[in-house]
Amino acid sequence: xSAENVPxxxxxxxxxxxAATPYLYAGLGEAVGQxxxxxxxxxxxxxxxxxxxxxxxxxxxxxxAAAVLFAAIVGALMGLLMAFISVTLRAEQGIGxxxxxxxxxxxxTLLFDKLVSTPLPVNGFPDMPIPVLxxxxxxxxxxxxxxxxxxxxxxxxxxxxxxxNKTTLGLNIRAVGQNPQAADSLxxxxxxxxxxxxxxxxxxxxxxxxxxxxxxxxxxxxNMTNGIGxxxxxxxxxxxxxxxxxxxxxxxxxxxxxxxxxxxxFGVQISPSLTNMMPNLATIVALILAVRFxxxxxxxxxxxxxxxxxx
Amino acid sequence: MKTxxxxxxxxxxxxxxxxxxxxxxxxxxxxxxxxxxxxxxTKPIKIAIIMPSAKNDLAWSQAMYDSLVSVQxxxxxxxxxxxxxxxxxxxxxxxxxxxxxxxxxxxxxxxLHGTQYGASMFDVAAxxxxxxxxWGTSTDVGKDKGLKNVFAYEARAEEGGYVFGTxxxxxxxxxxxxxxxxxxxxDAKLYIDGFEQGAKAANPKVEVKKIFTESFGDIPKATExxxxxxxxxxDILTGSAQQVPGAITETQKAKLIWFSTDxxxxxxxxxxxxxxxxxxxxxxxxxxxxxxxxxxKGGKAYDISLKNGSLKLVFNSKVKVPDEVMKAxxxxxxxxxxxxxxVVGSPAAMAAATAAPTMAATASK
Numbered sequence: 279x280s281a282e283n284v285p286x287x288x289x290x291x292x293x294x295x296x297a298a299t300p301y302l303y304a305g306l307g308e309a310v311g312q313x314x315x316x317x318x319x320x321x322x323x324x325x326x327x328x329x330x331x332x333x334x335x336x337x338x339x340x341x342x343a344a345a346v347l348f349a350a351i352v353g354a355l356m357g358l359l360m361a362f363i364s365v366t367l368r369a370e371q372g373i374g375x376x377x378x379x380x381x382x383x384x385x386x387t388l389l390f391d392k393l394v395s396t397p398l399p400v401n402g403f404p405d406m407p408i409p410v411l412x413x414x415x416x417x418x419x420x421x422x423x424x425x426x427x428x429x430x431x432x433x434x435x436x437x438x439x440x441x442x443n444k445t446t447l448g449l450n451i452r453a454v455g456q457n458p459q460a461a462d463s464l465x466x467x468x469x470x471x472x473x474x475x476x477x478x479x480x481x482x483x484x485x486x487x488x489x490x491x492x493x494x495x496x497x498x499x500x501n502m503t504n505g506i507g508x509x510x511x512x513x514x515x516x517x518x519x520x521x522x523x524x525x526x527x528x529x530x531x532x533x534x535x536x537x538x539x540x541x542x543x544f545g546v547q548i549s550p551s552l553t554n555m556m557p558n559l560a561t562i563v564a565l566i567l568a569v570r571f572x573x574x575x576x577x578x579x580x581x582x583x584x585x586x587x588x589x
Numbered sequence: 590m591k592t593x594x595x596x597x598x599x600x601x602x603x604x605x606x607x608x609x610x611x612x613x614x615x616x617x618x619x620x621x622x623x624x625x626x627x628x629x630x631t632k633p634i635k636i637a638i639i640m641p642s643a644k645n646d647l648a649w650s651q652a653m654y655d656s657l658v659s660v661q662x663x664x665x666x667x668x669x670x671x672x673x674x675x676x677x678x679x680x681x682x683x684x685x686x687x688x689x690x691x692x693x694x695x696x697x698x699x700x701l702h703g704t705q706y707g708a709s710m711f712d713v714a715a716x717x718x719x720x721x722x723x724w725g726t727s728t729d730v731g732k733d734k735g736l737k738n739v740f741a742y743e744a745r746a747e748e749g750g751y752v753f754g755t756x757x758x759x760x761x762x763x764x765x766x767x768x769x770x771x772x773x774x775x776d777a778k779l780y781i782d783g784f785e786q787g788a789k790a791a792n793p794k795v796e797v798k799k800i801f802t803e804s805f806g807d808i809p810k811a812t813e814x815x816x817x818x819x820x821x822x823x824d825i826l827t828g829s830a831q832q833v834p835g836a837i838t839e840t841q842k843a844k845l846i847w848f849s850t851d852x853x854x855x856x857x858x859x860x861x862x863x864x865x866x867x868x869x870x871x872x873x874x875x876x877x878x879x880x881x882x883x884x885x886k887g888g889k890a891y892d893i894s895l896k897n898g899s900l901k902l903v904f905n906s907k908v909k910v911p912d913e914v915m916k917a918x919x920x921x922x923x924x925x926x927x928x929x930x931x932v933v934g935s936p937a938a939m940a941a942a943t944a945a946p947t948m949a950a951t952a953s954k
Contacts, residue, residue, distance in 0.1 A: 289820050297813055387643075387677070396645045397834035398857060399841060495812040495835035496842075500643050500677065502808040502835075535810070539817040543767070543798040550773060550801035 284419050290540050292420045294533030295428070299494065300325065300486040300503075301528035302431035304510035306438045307482025309519055311357075313442060314475040315455040315579040316364050319375025321483045322507025323382020324356045328487025330386040333498035334393060336400045342492065346427075349488035350481050356382065357480015361473045368583035379507070387500045397499050402492035403427055427493040430485075439521040451475055455577030458584040468584050483507065516565045519577065523568075527561060534560045630669045634878060637673040637691040638700040639684045642806065644676050648831035648851040649805075653702050655852070656870035663871075664878070679806075685709030692717035697881055700724070704775050714739050721886045723877060726776045728890045738886040740877055742870070745894035746776040746829075746850065747934040748925050749866030749902055750783025751790075753848040755921050756864070757825040758788035758795040759914045760846065767818030769811050769828030769836045770801040777829040779934040780850055780866070784827060786933045791917065798823055805830040815839040837861060846908060855905035863908040867901040868893060892936075896926045 284292075304321050311318055328349035335345035356378060363374040403425035411422040421432070442448040450471050453461040458468045490506070491498045513531065517523030538553040546553075638657060640650040654674065661670040673691070678684045684706050691699045692713060700723045701710045707724055711731055714722040718738050725742035757766050766788055771777050785797045798821060800814040811828065812835030818826055819839065826840050827848040837854065840847045841861040849855070849865035873891045880889060893899030902922065904910070910918075924930035931937045 286820075293813070293816060293820070297809075300809075391643070391645070396857070397647055399834070399838040490809060495808060496838045497808065497812075497834045499646070499806075499808050499831070499834060501806060504804065504807045504809065506809065536813060536817070539800050539810075539814050540821070542800040543814075543817050543821050545798065550770075550803055554801075554803040 285416075286540070288416055288419050290536050291533060292423065294536040295420055295432075295529065296424050297494065297536055298528040298532035299428050299431040299489045300506055301510050301513055301531060302434065302525065303486035303489060304483045304507055305513045305517065305524040305528055306434055306521055307479040307486070308511055309514045309517070309521065309524055310438065310442070310451065310482075311472075311476045311479035312514055312580055313455045313519055313577055314451045314472050315458060315577055315582065315584070316361070316472050316476050317371055317375065317511070317581055318357070318360050318364075318378070318476060318479055318483075319372055319508070319511060320356070320360055320378025320382060321375075321479075321486075321511055322503050322505060323379035323386075324353050324480050324483035325382075325487035325490065325503045325507045326386040326501065327356060327382045328353045328484030329491035329502060330390055330487075330498055331484070332488030333400060333491040334389070336402065336492050337394065337398065340401065342403055345492055346485060346488050349484040351484070353484015353487070354477050354481040357477040357483070358473070360480060361476035364476065364583065365469050365472045368585065371581050371583075383501060390498060390500065394498070397497055399497055400492065402496040425493050427485075427489040431489070435521050435525045442521065452577070454584075455579055458579050459586075462584075462586055468586075472584075483510075486510070513561075515576075516561055516568070518568065527564070530564055531557045531561050628879075628882075630664055630878075630882065633669050633671055634698070634882070635671045635673070635694075635696040636698045636700065636878075637675070637687075637696050638702055639675045639678050639687055639706065641679050641684075641703040641705065642677060642831045644674060646831040647834065647854055647857070648829075650676065650702060650831070652851045652868040653700070653870050656868075656874055660871050660874045660878070664875070670878075681705055681709055685713055688713045688722070689716070692720040696720060698723060698877065711736065711739070719886065721877075721881050723887075728892075730888050730890050732888070737888055740880075740887050740889050740891065742873055742891040742893070744776045744779075744868050745892050745900055745935060746780035746866065747783030747786075747932045748895045748922075749850070749900060750780040750785075751787035751925065751930075751932045752902060752918050752921050753827060753864060753866065754784035754787025754789075754797075755791040756910065756914050756918050757784070757827065757846075757848060758791040759917060760863075760910065761792075761795065761825045763822045763824045764792070764794060765796045765798060765821065765823045767815070767821075767823030767826040768797060768799040769814045769818070769826065769833060770799055771805045771811075771828075771830035771832060772803055773801050780829050782934050783932050784848075787921070802832065804832065806832050808832050808835045811836045812839055819843050819845065853903045855903070855907070859905065859907045861908070862905055863910060864902055864904045867903050869899045869901050872897065872899050895922055 308321055331352045332345040332349040335348050360378055363369050364371050405425055408422040412418045450466045454468050454471045462468050513524055513527040517527040534557040538556045542550060542553055642650045644650055644654040657672060661672055664670050675687055688699050688701060698721045704726055710722055710724050711734060714736055721738050723740035726744055727741040728743055730741045731739040768781055770781055788795050788797050798818055802810040802814060811832040815836035816839055825846045828836055829850045837847050837858050841858050846863050847861050849862050851868055853865045853867055855862040855865060
């Protein structure tokens with residue numbers, strides 16, 4: 279993006295929108311799982327495995343499409359594992375998720391050390407401004423001058439909203455998350471729905487990781503997510519389990535993060551410790567205001583394993 | 590969980606860095622040339638090192654690890670120098686537990702490679718007076734705690750920073766330089782303050798934009814910081830800590846120039862990294878081992894500097910640097926070495942500041 283004629287406010291917004299990409303993929307995927315009643319704290323570990331898989335694929339094959347595909351597959355497999363632990367084994371989901379996170383962190387670190395061993399830049403997704411649309415003043419650079427993974431994340435939001443709210447599948451997901459016994463009695467296969475949603479959540483987390491290593495930064499390093507996966511899970515709560523809320527939360531968090539970096543570079547005399555807190559503070563303030571103005575409640579069966587005849 | 594421990598570690602680093610400013614510094618012992626004539630080892634020596642990041646992080650940990658391996662080779666291989674390496678130890682309590690374990694197992698030297706380990710290290714050192722402990726960056730050898738078994742080491746990063754700042758200010762076409770900083774403490778602070786001072790000395794009108802991520806390992810944020818600086822027209826960038834590879838790659842994408850720290854990073858970004866300030870800890874390590882073998886268990890504070898040759902500035906011939914800039918760099922290095930140029934943050938500058946606070950306040954602007 280040429281910085282020549284673009285006002286700085288627009289540049290900040292554009293950079294912030296792009297930076298929201300991993301939060302969006304991970305958050306939307308996690309929201310689908312949580313709407314069905316399962317929460318997965320292992321998102322960060324899955325993101326790390328997705329990031330490494332995508333990085334290594336590009337490093338060895340130069341194929342971006344294959345990188346995203348393999349990251350999605352790895353993510354889906356880890357999601358499947360979480361589904362097995364949470365739905366079939368009915369283990370405590372918080373602990374299962376943290377275990378998955380530690381597994382993803384350790385395995386991605388080990389694979390990186392054995393296969394690559396030192397940080398190396400790769401050729402990730404290039405910027406692809408959309409013709410005509412990217413020339414629109416203000417909106418153009420903010421929404422239409424990014425790479426494919428950013429576009430994917432932005433498009434995913436209305437798709438997720440539509441599926442959750444306007445399709446039978448979405449109805450079943452929500453029903454299973456609110457009242458699995460009732461859903462079960464009406465013929466919905468609760469376990470299958472949860473397997474699908476949690477695997478999907480893992481798939482999305484894998485893609486979120488890929489967006490980090492081959493779109494936002496073009497490199498891989500140990501623990502490069504630095505907690506983004508946990509923020510994404512938090513954003514599901516802040517977003518009220520709704521795709522639009524998660525979009526808002528991700529954009530708010532990322533734009534404020536970008537803003538604080540710009541403020542530091544402008545030389546604003548505030549301690550970096552304080553400015554780095556801004557995104558988190560902004561999100562908390564937004565949550566307080568949101569709760570005041572509209573009720574957001576968790577899916578009633580969130581975190582509770584289901585077995586027919588029990589509960 | 591992890592984020593919380595990382596935040597705690599950062600707070601600890603900042604607090605330790607702040608608290609160290611007021612402490613009287615024991616006079617640093619420069620790495621001795623006696624190490625070059627060190628007597629060969631007659632019995633094996635066991636060394637353990639605990640590092641906050643990976644040994645191949647291209648930065649802080651790798652610089653020490655590479656030096657250790659080189660010393661091991663030089664002194665007779667792994668039979669005579671038994672090395673145990675613990676990486677990615679970003680949890681400070683785990684580091685202390687490991688240090689204790691090594692002490693109990695009778696290791697000769699236990700190195701805790703990070704300022705964040707200091708407080709816990711002193712606790713363990715007090716319990717095991719026969720084991721030598723080493724830590725950095727610091728000058729505190731525990732004299733005020735009555736300890737005799739602690740080595741400390743520091744890098745005179747402000748010297749390399751000053752030279753690179755001078756070069757960057759002369760080479761910049763936009764007059765704007767960018768710094769991707771981690772936590773503004775320790776050798777990162779020394780480097781960045783030196784960089785700014787050197788830049789302004791070469792060109793008083795130059796603007797040095799600094800962004801601190803408040804982390805040593807936040808790769809996405811460091812990358813975003815580089816993007817921000819580039820958007821704000823910085824055409825020469827620098828930074829510190831293991832989080833920089835994403836930032837350097839951004840710089841490479843924009844076809845700009847980067848000045849590196851810790852290790853020679855031009856091998857990965859040959860068209861981008863103009864020069865690297867490399868920490869070569871080998872002379873210090875050899876002196877530490879020689880001191881221990883001679884019977885002294887600690888009490889020395891080392892620093893690596895341009896003068897003693899352990900702070901090395903490695904220039905990348907693939908990045909074109911104008912002749913007058915190279916000449917200015919060499920002249921500046923010479924002035925720092927012979928003491929005619931005092932860089933902010935150096936022992937000489939701090940001595941001058943304590944002697945004449947009003948003078949130092951105006952001089953540092």
